[in-house]
Amino acid sequence: xxxxxxxxxxxxxxxxxxxxxxxxxxxxxxxxxxxxxxxxxxxxxxxxxxxxxxxxxxxxxxxxxxxxxxxxxxxxxxxxxxxxxxxxxxxxxxxxxxxxxxxxxxxxxxxxxxxx
Amino acid sequence: xxxxxxxxxxxxxxxxxxxxxxxxxxxxxxxxxxxxxxxxxxxxxxxxxxxxxxxxxxxxxxxxxxxxxxxxxxxxxxxxxxxxxxxxxxxxxxxxxxxxxxxxxxxxxxxxx
Numbered sequence: 001x002x003x004x005x006x007x008x009x010x011x012x013x014x015x016x017x018x019x020x021x022x023x024x025x026x027x028x029x030x031x032x033x034x035x036x037x038x039x040x041x042x043x044x045x046x047x048x049x050x051x052x053x054x055x056x057x058x059x060x061x062x063x064x065x066x067x068x069x070x071x072x073x074x075x076x077x078x079x080x081x082x083x084x085x086x087x088x089x090x091x092x093x094x095x096x097x098x099x100x101x102x103x104x105x106x107x108x109x110x111x112x113x114x115x116x
Numbered sequence: 117x118x119x120x121x122x123x124x125x126x127x128x129x130x131x132x133x134x135x136x137x138x139x140x141x142x143x144x145x146x147x148x149x150x151x152x153x154x155x156x157x158x159x160x161x162x163x164x165x166x167x168x169x170x171x172x173x174x175x176x177x178x179x180x181x182x183x184x185x186x187x188x189x190x191x192x193x194x195x196x197x198x199x200x201x202x203x204x205x206x207x208x209x210x211x212x213x214x215x216x217x218x219x220x221x222x223x224x225x226x227x228x229x
Binding site: 004033035040041042043044045048058090092103104105106107108109110 | 149151157159161164206216218
């Protein structure tokens with residue numbers, strides 16, 4: 001299994017440009033999430049999905065869109081990039097935690113985004 | 117939004133010593149999880165402890181949970197230089213079936229050879 005994959009690894013954008021960060025998982029996980037990590041901060045949830053066709057907002061959703069047309073893929077779209085969106089973006093997936101299950105989210109390697 | 121708070125923010129120890137990190141949170145939870153992040157990498161899940169559990173072990177890791185104090189601790193015994201990383205706690209709200217996690221800001225652990 002490849003686990004959770006993210007592309008690209010690095011990206012530089014100019015203010016106002018749009019782009020899509022790709023995330024895919026091959027573990028048949030129900031849950032997928034996007035986080036951003038800024039220096040000195042923990043991870044903050046942007047959007048999440050509990051299954052194909054179902055998405056919802058996290059703590060910091062403004063400026064980002066998501067969709068989940070398949071179980072495997074969960075792309076994150078930046079509509080009009082701003083310098084405040086300079087960050088490291090992580091995608092994660094997991095099974096629903098059930099009694100006795102191991103739990104825990106699997107994280108991708110991250111995308112380092114700089115907006116000039 | 118709820119967020120765990122780790123303490124201390126940074127910890128520096130010698131190889132072979134034990135490392136203890138603490139996490140406090142604000143509301144009732146389903147479970148609390150600990151993650152490790154090596155520099156420039158994604159997070160790796162270490163251990164999950166449910167709200168009805170008080171202690172859990174995994175190899176050199178020992179996690180405790182005190183729901184009355186809304187706190188948890190992560191103990192790494194006999195630390196190694198390879199344990200150098202940031203450690204984060206994350207909580208899932210009680211009653212949540214959505215798998216949403218709230219992360220703290222992390223403890224930066226440095227283990228000197």
